[in-house]
Amino acid sequence: MDCNMITQLLKKFPSIANTVLEPAADHIEEYKKLLESKGFGSDVDFNWRQQTWDEYYKECKQVNQIKKFHFISAIHSLYYVEDLESTILDLINCLEEGGVLLMIAVSDDSGFWRLWKRFPMFADDLYRQINSGDIRRILDTHQIGYKAITQESRVDITCCYEDGNQDGVLLTDFLNHVVNLRECSSQSFVDEVLSYMRGEDCTVQNGDQLLFNNDWQAIIVTN
Numbered sequence: 001m002d003c004n005m006i007t008q009l010l011k012k013f014p015s016i017a018n019t020v021l022e023p024a025a026d027h028i029e030e031y032k033k034l035l036e037s038k039g040f041g042s043d044v045d046f047n048w049r050q051q052t053w054d055e056y057y058k059e060c061k062q063v064n065q066i067k068k069f070h071f072i073s074a075i076h077s078l079y080y081v082e083d084l085e086s087t088i089l090d091l092i093n094c095l096e097e098g099g100v101l102l103m104i105a106v107s108d109d110s111g112f113w114r115l116w117k118r119f120p121m122f123a124d125d126l127y128r129q130i131n132s133g134d135i136r137r138i139l140d141t142h143q144i145g146y147k148a149i150t151q152e153s154r155v156d157i158t159c160c161y162e163d164g165n166q167d168g169v170l171l172t173d174f175l176n177h178v179v180n181l182r183e184c185s186s187q188s189f190v191d192e193v194l195s196y197m198r199g200e201d202c203t204v205q206n207g208d209q210l211l212f213n214n215d216w217q218a219i220i221v222t223n
């Protein structure tokens with residue numbers, strides 16, 4: 001996503017200063033590897049920061065230097081912030097005048113959201129189950145204007161129901177945001193999760209395929 005956005009931005013701007021906030025070292029390495037193949041060269045000046053949003057913003061406040069940006073994206077990452085409301089307001093505070101904030105989260109009408117709501121025990125202190133409706137409500141409360149765009153998306157989860165299919169094991173974990181569901185839970189609980197995943201709240205059947213509803217929403221605020 002980030003690489004694609006840079007490619008698009010470079011069509012419009014000759015050079016970009018890009019601050020990358022990412023707490024996971026291996027994700028930074030993966031991203032750096034991907035960038036090598038893109039050949040952006042000196043057109044993009046990267047500022048790598050291996051830290052969370054909360055760590056970054058606290059640091060900025062401590063030295064009383066809130067850096068302003070023309071464009072900020074938080075794509076499927078707001079699940080991990082300590083406080084959604086204050087984070088959204090702080091992100092807007094980091095926008096230059098006329099700057100744009102892009103936030104993406106699962107739609108409040110998606111199978112993803114219904115699955116998470118059905119199994120709230122998968123959330124923890126580091127990961128909160130939020131949806132695009134939560135973001136919109138916060139913006140409405142603060143009378144901040146925005147544009148919301150829903151993107152339809154389906155994930156073929158047929159492999160989750162094939163015995164011994166390793167992709168299915170990983171996909172089940174990914175959709176539920178857990179590690180080793182099958183190894184760490186009782187068989188009856190795993191069956192309950194798998195049954196709910198393929199049920200009509202989350203999935204439609206299309207011939208032999210089971211298509212999980214992964215609709216997401218982009219919410220765009222212009223300062």
Ligand SMILES: C[S@@+](CC[C@H](N)C(=O)[O-])C[C@H]1O[C@@H](n2cnc3c(N)ncnc32)[C@H](O)[C@@H]1O
Nearest residue numbers: 001022023024027052053054075076077080081
């Ligand atoms: C679902 S991934 C999305 C990655 C990327 N935005 C994309 O669309 O491909 C969520 C990312 O947020 C990172 N993350 C987790 N906690 C975070 C935090 N508190 N602040 C910023 N990023 C965080 C994760 O390490 C992970 O790389």
